Structure formats: C-alpha cells, structure tokens
Amino acid sequence: MIKFVTSNRNKFREVKEVMKAHGIEIGWYELKYEEIQADTTEEISRDSCVKIAEKLDGEFFLEDTGLYIDPLNGFPGPYSSYVQKTIGNKGILKLLHNNGRDAAFLTVVSYWNGKEIIQFAGELKGKISYTERGENGFGYDPIFIPDGSEKSLAEMTIPEKNAISHRSIAVQKFIEHLKKEKQWI
DSSP states (O other): OEEEEOHHHHHHHHHHHHHTTTTTTTTEEEOOOOOOSSHHHHHHHHHHHHHTTTTOOOEEEEEEEEEEGGTTTOEETTHHHHHHHTTTOOOHHHTTTTTTOOOEEEEEEEOSSOOOEEEEEEEEEEEEOSSOOOOOSSGGGGEEETTTSSSOGSSSOHHHHHHHHHHHHHHHHHHHHHHHTTOOO
C-alpha cells in the first residue's frame, strides 16, 4: 500500500479509483504542514513533499493542482486553492466577464520513494463556462468544460472525469513509473 497525503476527500476518491483499476491500493493520510505560496504548481508540490518526508516514514505521494486561465494571464494558477477559498467560482466568472474562456488544469504528483522526489504532470485544456454547471466534483469543476466535451467536470461521473482529467493523467504517469520501479505491480 502506498500512502496518498491529502486533506481533500474528493481528490482521494478520484485517485483511489484510478489506482484501484491498476491493482494498486492506496491509504489516505492527512498531515498538517504549511504549504508555500510559490510561482509554480511544481514548486508547491515539491516543497510539500520535502516537508512531509520529514514527518512520514516510507514512500508516499501527494499532488497539487492549479487552474491556469489564459485571459487572466494564468491566474489563479498556483494560487488556485487560496482563490477558491476567497472569491470562489463566482469571483472567477466575474473577473472573466466577456473575456476569452481558454484555460487549463495542471496537476503535479510528487512521489517520495524513500530516496528522492519524482514528479509527474498532467494537463487538461478546456474553457471556463459562463455559469456554474453540475453537482458532482469539487473546486473549479462546475466552471471548467474540457476540450471536446459539452459537459463541465461537475456534470461528469467520477469514471467519466477520470477518463480525461488532469489528475488522472498525472496519476497514470505515476503508475507507469511504479510498474517500472516495482516489479510486483
């Protein structure tokens, strides 16, 4: 079993399903640590991994995700969690008003194998909707419509979302690494 460190139950559910499909069992670990505010999602994910490695024995992984909106020069980007807590989806929609809608989610999985940190990135391009849509998902899911879809991420089931999501792409890359690193998978 590999430890997945997150305080977000929704992220755990999504990642658990992707890992389970490959026969990999994960455990949910919630640890308190101070997350830095940095200019990149990769940097935040790496720094979090370093801090957790000081507290937790054995291998583990975590992830950080940012929503990068083109007409807002990539905002909220690495500040997505803070922005979600402060202005939320309605605030993002107000900021965009009648501007362009192109955006991308970026997830970075950081894996500590006991010796080093290895990172895996997944990106999902799409558009920001004009209104919140759907009841599933969490965070920015109700306002993000992936390219090639008519549905927002919040209108999709977990299996539908996991088939295309930024998080799933990063986790799939992580799984491929585990298959090479560990012959038992």
